[in-house]
Amino acid sequence: MRLRRPLALAVTALATSALTALAPTHGATADTGTQACAAAKRGGDFPVDTRIDEGPATYHPGDAPRHFSLDLTNTTTARCADLHPVLVLVDRTRKLTPKRIRMEFRDAGRWRPVTVERADRGENIGVFDGFPGFSVGAGDTVTVDVRLAFADGTPPDRVVANAALVRRKDDDGEWVGESDDYPFTIEEAAGPGPTLAEELARTGPRALLGLGVAAGTLLLAGTALVVGARRLRVGGS
8 A cells, every 4th residue: 555645645734734833853954954865865766765664463452552663764865854754554444543543652762652643535644743853864774663552442454554754844744755565454352261161162071071081190190109109108117
């Protein structure tokens, strides 16, 4: 799921609106660097390669957050600053809502919450805001740790995630990176183990009988060891 042009524009606009509440971060020095970053695109490619790495294949509603990472690689000869990832989640049924999504990212050793909003066509867009943005030196890679969870009661679904990268510039934003797709499945929450009646219905009494025979064998073996130890003590006294 590469970002469609209308969705990409919506992502950039939404991210920009979320980021305009932040105070200016670096002033004129940052403007010079980020302009050079944007000007150094190669053959129309994005200046920052963006990749989702080590994402789990399944999530269970109500479970603890699961981890993956975003690798941001600067392919230009200038520093790229004020970079804000945006994670777009597209579910097959379009029933997933922001209130069911729990997302955080790590910045300077601190976990920060991700603001998630719903786009016009049902996509969920999570903007990494509340901080000045990541800065990546020329040719360098910055890895951003992310953790994601879904609230109890979230229905099963198939989801495709895609990370876009927005560079904040004053009260505007520029789309400077996009990842490949990261597909995963939301499965039903794991329930408690089967009861005795359910186990009997599934396997029949013979399976439990076998367990009983094995337990009886261990009990007899233990009794023989105790008796043998007592005889050794009597014979040695």
